[in-house]
Amino acid sequence: MTLAAPDYGAAYREGLRPEPELTVSEWADANRILTGRSSAEPGPWRTARFPFTREIMDALSVYSPVRRVVIMGGRQIAKSEVGLNWIGYVMHHAPGPMLLVEPSLDMAKKTSRQRLAPMIEDTPALRSRVTVATARAAGNNMFVKEFPGGILMLTGSNSSAALRSTPIRYLFANEADEYPDAVEDKGSALSIAEACTNNFPNRKILITGNPGIRGASRIEREFMRGDQRRYFIPCPRCGVFDFLTWNGYRDHVAQADAGHHRIAWDEGEPKTAHMVCGGCGGKVVEHKKEWMFPRGEWKALAEGDGDTVSYHLSSLYSPFGFKTWAECAVEFLAKKDDPSELRSFVNEVLGETWEERAERVEPGTLAARLERYAAQVPEGAGVLVAAVDVQGDRLEVVVKGFGAGEESWLIEWEAFLGDPARPDVWLNCDRYLTQDFTHQSGRLLKIECVTVDSGGHHTDEVYKFCRARTRRALGPWTQHMLAVKGGAETKLPLVGRPTRHNRYRTPLYVLCTDTGKGTLVARLRLAAPGPGYIHLPAGLDSEYLEQLTAEKAIWRYRKGHTARVWVKTRERNEAFDLEVYALAALKILGEPFIRSLGARAQAWAHPSEAPVTAPEPESPRAAPMPRRMQRGWVQGWRK
Numbered sequence: 001m002t003l004a005a006p007d008y009g010a011a012y013r014e015g016l017r018p019e020p021e022l023t024v025s026e027w028a029d030a031n032r033i034l035t036g037r038s039s040a041e042p043g044p045w046r047t048a049r050f051p052f053t054r055e056i057m058d059a060l061s062v063y064s065p066v067r068r069v070v071i072m073g074g075r076q077i078a079k080s081e082v083g084l085n086w087i088g089y090v091m092h093h094a095p096g097p098m099l100l101v102e103p104s105l106d107m108a109k110k111t112s113r114q115r116l117a118p119m120i121e122d123t124p125a126l127r128s129r130v131t132v133a134t135a136r137a138a139g140n141n142m143f144v145k146e147f148p149g150g151i152l153m154l155t156g157s158n159s160s161a162a163l164r165s166t167p168i169r170y171l172f173a174n175e176a177d178e179y180p181d182a183v184e185d186k187g188s189a190l191s192i193a194e195a196c197t198n199n200f201p202n203r204k205i206l207i208t209g210n211p212g213i214r215g216a217s218r219i220e221r222e223f224m225r226g227d228q229r230r231y232f233i234p235c236p237r238c239g240v241f242d243f244l245t246w247n248g249y250r251d252h253v254a255q256a257d258a259g260h261h262r263i264a265w266d267e268g269e270p271k272t273a274h275m276v277c278g279g280c281g282g283k284v285v286e287h288k289k290e291w292m293f294p295r296g297e298w299k300a301l302a303e304g305d306g307d308t309v310s311y312h313l314s315s316l317y318s319p320f321g322f323k324t325w326a327e328c329a330v331e332f333l334a335k336k337d338d339p340s341e342l343r344s345f346v347n348e349v350l351g352e353t354w355e356e357r358a359e360r361v362e363p364g365t366l367a368a369r370l371e372r373y374a375a376q377v378p379e380g381a382g383v384l385v386a387a388v389d390v391q392g393d394r395l396e397v398v399v400k401g402f403g404a405g406e407e408s409w410l411i412e413w414e415a416f417l418g419d420p421a422r423p424d425v426w427l428n429c430d431r432y433l434t435q436d437f438t439h440q441s442g443r444l445l446k447i448e449c450v451t452v453d454s455g456g457h458h459t460d461e462v463y464k465f466c467r468a469r470t471r472r473a474l475g476p477w478t479q480h481m482l483a484v485k486g487g488a489e490t491k492l493p494l495v496g497r498p499t500r501h502n503r504y505r506t507p508l509y510v511l512c513t514d515t516g517k518g519t520l521v522a523r524l525r526l527a528a529p530g531p532g533y534i535h536l537p538a539g540l541d542s543e544y545l546e547q548l549t550a551e552k553a554i555w556r557y558r559k560g561h562t563a564r565v566w567v568k569t570r571e572r573n574e575a576f577d578l579e580v581y582a583l584a585a586l587k588i589l590g591e592p593f594i595r596s597l598g599a600r601a602q603a604w605a606h607p608s609e610a611p612v613t614a615p616e617p618e619s620p621r622a623a624p625m626p627r628r629m630q631r632g633w634v635q636g637w638r639k
Helices: 003-015 024-031 053-059 081-093 105-121 188-196 218-225 288-293 325-335 338-346 363-367 424-435 461-466 513-524 543-549 574-586 591-595 597-604
Strands: 070-075 098-102 144-147 151-157 169-175 202-207 230-232 244-246 263-267 271-276 297-300 310-311 383-390 394-402 408-417 451-455 471-474 475-485 508-512 532-535 551-558 562-567
Touching: 024 053, 024 081, 024 363, 024 597, 053 070, 070 081, 070 218, 081 098, 081 105, 081 151, 081 169, 081 202, 098 105, 105 151, 169 188, 169 263, 218 310, 230 288, 244 394, 271 325, 297 383, 325 338, 325 574, 325 591, 383 574, 394 424, 394 574, 408 424, 408 574, 424 461, 424 543, 451 574, 461 475, 475 574, 508 513, 508 574, 513 532, 513 551, 513 562, 513 574, 591 597
Parallel strands: 070 202, 070 310, 098 151, 098 169, 169 202, 230 310, 244 263, 383 451, 408 532, 451 475, 475 508
Antiparallel strands: 144 151, 230 297, 263 271, 383 394, 394 408, 471 475, 551 562
């Protein structure tokens, strides 16, 4: 006891010592080392490089009265680095129980391996306090990091048991917009995690995220709950302070207010992107960021709830040498004509929510775009695809031509009456799908990819029909005949990898129909021909237009999320489904093939040149067979 008394006394006095008046930014400048495994600029952290992060980090310091800090912003704008600096500060200077919540356990594992472990290893102040993770070290593994006086736990947002397992003083909720709205009927993941901090009057909560749909975005709700701070920077010419906005979009998001600083460029020259001052209207070139950003200041635009300080950051504030205004302008011009792509720009670059318009097109608006083609297949088409919808008493077929930028033309709409259980109906359909179509140049064309819906009636007949014709030669042309089925997933590409999990071993593509339908509705709203525009032929039956506008999107609470759900506005909607299946047929041919459509369309338009040989599309690839089913394995053991 006598020998232990000095150590005991020292530890006792250490516990009574008040936490140092050191800010997170001061700690990071003095201790944090960036690793080349996760940073474009490895070496000591410099808050001066990201001056807008200083106030955010200092609000997370223990002496600050702020309890909740919210950061809503674009990608790659130092949101995660702010959180990592805070973690290091807690480990080194203000220890206590801390929880880091990622959208999923896999993402928590990735953060632990790629961000947290390198930070601890490369920062001497942390390496001396956190032991090396080993299989036997219960206090330090991928999801638990123990340090003197505290512990850091990592988990995913989809487990209520992990979220409410222990009281915590510090909560870091990363990418909160991707959390489920409800976890195991216990409430939202964010509210469950926040409840764990209630026992600590000196608690701190950091919530970060990239926004999504306006009105359905969680990070937007948290941002609006706070005082909604924007980073105001001075104009080098007149000294007027204001925040940066974007000038160049008018649909789905509010047009930039002429009273704010905004990014613009010379007509047709996005690489000339510059800031236009909201005060004097002067032109400010990009390298002036190094003068403006350190002199900027955060200003609150609302009162907030008194507990929450919220910050908005767009990628327009990327420091000089990182993402440039010119790169943002080039990216915007590449995406502005496709609403699904424009949404990603608004969310991930501008850090703003995307405002969905009424997601239905009225039939009357489509009647105005009916046009008379110069030939059966107009000049702009570079490939013909088809889609087949199977009903109880008929087969519905559309043939579409696609050109550069996925601009498309409806070529024909046919129905083959009869019971699809009988082979003669399928034979009639097959004769139609193998016929020639006349191009405007006089050249005869074939359909190169056909998708057949297998999710409804007569699934076996669809599998047998497609299996015999998966890949067949039609003279110099190759035609793919593939089964598809609509899936319930969201936020995925329209077409993924095929499977063969059916008795006929037929390749089957499960489509993300939410993506396809959203893309279709967005393209039906385009007013002028160009990328994505859908051309419709004169004389088209009005029934097709009614079917093409037969579904609308509404937002509903489903499976723990607020999700977009498509509902019918009339009984028949085959045309709507067929357009989605035809787009899937194009996507199955592969992106390299799609990028070649402009050149193919030009070649087809010149019959005096050598005949066009169809470029080889991507062949359908099935998912790998489970290992236990591979040859050479018996009951899980190799022969």
